[in-house]
Amino acid sequence: MPEPTNIAGLDLAEARAADDDKVRWAGAYAAYGGVGSSKSATVYFTIAPGDRLGRHTDTAEETQFIVGGRGELHLDDGVRPVAPGDVIVLSEGTPHDLTNVGSEVLQVVGFFAAPAVEQHFDDVMLPPNGHVLGSPNAPDS
Numbered sequence: 633m634p635e636p637t638n639i640a641g642l643d644l645a646e647a648r649a650a651d652d653d654k655v656r657w658a659g660a661y662a663a664y665g666g667v668g669s670s671k672s673a674t675v676y677f678t679i680a681p682g683d684r685l686g687r688h689t690d691t692a693e694e695t696q697f698i699v700g701g702r703g704e705l706h707l708d709d710g711v712r713p714v715a716p717g718d719v720i721v722l723s724e725g726t727p728h729d730l731t732n733v734g735s736e737v738l739q740v741v742g743f744f745a746a747p748a749v750e751q752h753f754d755d756v757m758l759p760p761n762g763h764v765l766g767s768p769n770a771p772d773s
Contacts, residue, residue, distance in 0.1 A: 637662040639676045639699075639741070647765060649755035655686040664767040665747020673744040673767045679703070680738075684731040688753040691766075692746035696720040699741055702734030 642660040649655030659677030663669040673692070679685055679701075687706070698718040705712045705720060706729040714720065714730070722728055732738040750766035757765055764772045 634668065637668065639739075642676055644676075644678065648758050649686055649753075650758050650761070652686070652755055654683055655755055655757075656680065656683045657685050661767050662741075664749075665769050667768070669747065671747055673747060673749050675742045675744070675767070676740070677742070678737050678739050679730065679732040681732050681735055685729055686753050686755050686757065687727055687729040688751045689725050689727050690722065690744065691724065691750045691752075691770075692744040693724050694722045694745075694749075695743045696722065696730075697741045697743070699739035701732060701736045701738030703738045704731045704733050705729075706731065 639662065642662060644658035644660050646658045657677050657679045659675055662674045662676055664673040696719070698714045698716055700716050703714045705714050708727055730738070730740070748767050748770045750764050750770045750772055753763050753765065756763060766772065
């Protein structure tokens with residue numbers, strides 16, 4: 633039987649945009665194809681107050697669960713408030729961004745419907761000084 637992974641024990645890596653000081657977050661994959669799962673990937677990420685994730689698309693459907701904090705989900709057709717307990721389903725390729733509009737850290741768990749996933753950002757992200765981030769097993773990550 634697999635052991636649970638607690639998000640408090642994850643070693644979060646920081647990511648930021650090269651040219652936008654407000655695009656800044658930290659995250660880690662709790663599971664992905666070959667490491668804890670075979671057909672899905674799970675990421676935990678945090679966004680500090682006033683910061684945002686950065687507009688991007690994903691190569692797999694993503695379900696986000698808001699663990700803590702308050703934010704705004706930015707989609708092409710408008711902005712939606714998000715709060716603890718909210719579940720958001722984003723189809724593959726849907727451009728989206730998430731902004732922390734509260735005074736606490738925004739905490740999110742994302743579940744991807746694929747064992748490997750890439751996120752294609754509008755901004756150049758550091759690291760890796762490119763537009764693509766993703767699960768450790770993704771081809772371009």
